Amino acid sequence: MSSALPPTQCAVVIQKDKTVALQTIPLDMPGPGQVLIKNAAVAQNPTDWKAIEFGQLAAGRGLGLDFAGRIAALGEDVTNWKIGDRVASSVLPLKADKISQNAYCEYTLAAAKPLLRIPDNITDEEAASIPLAAFTALHGLNLIADIPKRAPLGGRAVLVWGGSSSVGQFAIQLAHIAGYKVIATASPKNHALIKSLGAEVAIDYHDVDVIEQIIAVSGRDGVDYVFDAISEGGSIELAAKTLRKDGPRRLALVLPLDVSNFDPSVDYYFSAPAALFGHDIVFAGIYLARNKAEFELGVDFFENAARWLEEGRLKPNPVTVRPGGLSGVQAGLEFMKAGKVSGTKLVYRVAETPT
Known part of the structure; x- marks a missing residue:
């Protein structure tokens, strides 16, 4: 001391x-x-x-x-x-x-x-x-797609809805580092930003045909996974429509919402960075238990992130x-x-x- x-x-x-x-x-x-x-x-x-x-x-x-x-x-x-x-x-x-x-x-x-x-x-x-934004992105991507493990072969696609948000920016980068094709939504003024982070395609979420555009550029009749970095204002319902019909149909949220009224064919996961800090926590009525494996995921991520930041792979x-x-x-x-x-x-x- x-x-x-x-x-x-x-x-x-x-x-x-x-x-x-x-x-x-x-x-x-x-x-x-x-x-x-x-x-x-x-x-x-x-x-x-x-x-x-x-x-x-x-x-x-x-x-x-x-x-x-x-x-x-x-x-x-x-x-x-x-x-x-x-x-x-x-x-x-x-x-x-x-x-x-x-x-x-x-x-x-x-x-x-x-x-x-x-x-x-x-x-x-x-x-x-x-820290918080990156951990939130990592936890949700890990739940839906087992990221940071490498993407399987075959051009798998991840949609990041709200790509210019703090969490969305890290979700784009982590999915890109893992080898996924990343499609992201944002206002046109932020398209250059999200492309610089690894989004292959940037789409204006205001467009009336935003869902059709995402499905068309996915190359697989829809994306494999969705990370919704907004989770309000109807984003969940829209983003869920972009998932492949024959895929795992997994969608990560950043708010602890009642999903009972959403599309029942989709599995919804709450991205909770508390898990990566080794805490159990009650948030908005949801109990999240401490998970040793997720805590170690957070520790390992910070070790990798320091190297990725130094190399310029993570921004x-x-x-x-x-x-x-x-x-x-x-x-x-x-x-x-x-x-x-x-x-x-x-x-x-x-x-x-x-x-």
Whole structure:
């Protein structure tokens, strides 16, 4: 433990009126199997404002999932990291016992596994965009198509609906790395982006014949698998219509929805990154048990991702730095809730937080 660490830190805390504000809290030291990260950048996710709006997180709780920075202190039994290592990961506010176990803090207390080692060619802001979105994409693709295993021979196709979203961008890349033909939907302004990530075909989801276009370019009378990175506004019903009639008919969702009224010939899977962090969790009434195999999948993925990022095979989300550091989170939540974010990840530089 470093003697240079302060006794307190600033952290974002949920208020009674469902806004957030900076507060001073004690600096917690890591226990066995934990590390303390001095955050350089933190990233915003839609679940941040939704967890407050829909009552999953109450007043007095911390907030934020994705962080990137340097290890400032090591807990007992942590031997694979050293102080000063650049790392990124994600934490789960729903499982946090302390405010410091959230991302929107100057220092975040996190498990030593899984952690992503940040290569030199990736900035802290870019690194913060990766963990939650990449894990969400990986978990859903693993459930429906056993990715990261290589695609079978025969030109199998994956549709990523909402390809320019944070999760969609990683779903495109992971399916492409695994050898699948990737078809993705997005607004035309984001077509160049999703093609640069590995989408062979980009289609405007606004087109009235979007389903017919997807089936036509699949080359197999429909796609083999669907990853719906939006899972609202009718996307599930539309995306399901693109699946081959004689295929496995599997579709991954990013929201825990009641699927009883959807096409009964399709198998629906909820992509829950909590599984890759080794937690059991109850989210929106759904119990998700800890699964050792899925936890190891997450650990292995971060090891591979560090190499893929260094080689340029995996790319972080484009990022937009919001002003004010942690003090700017409230305005950023309002900005995202208003639907003003497209094709980019909102991030905050922690050092820019007023003291």
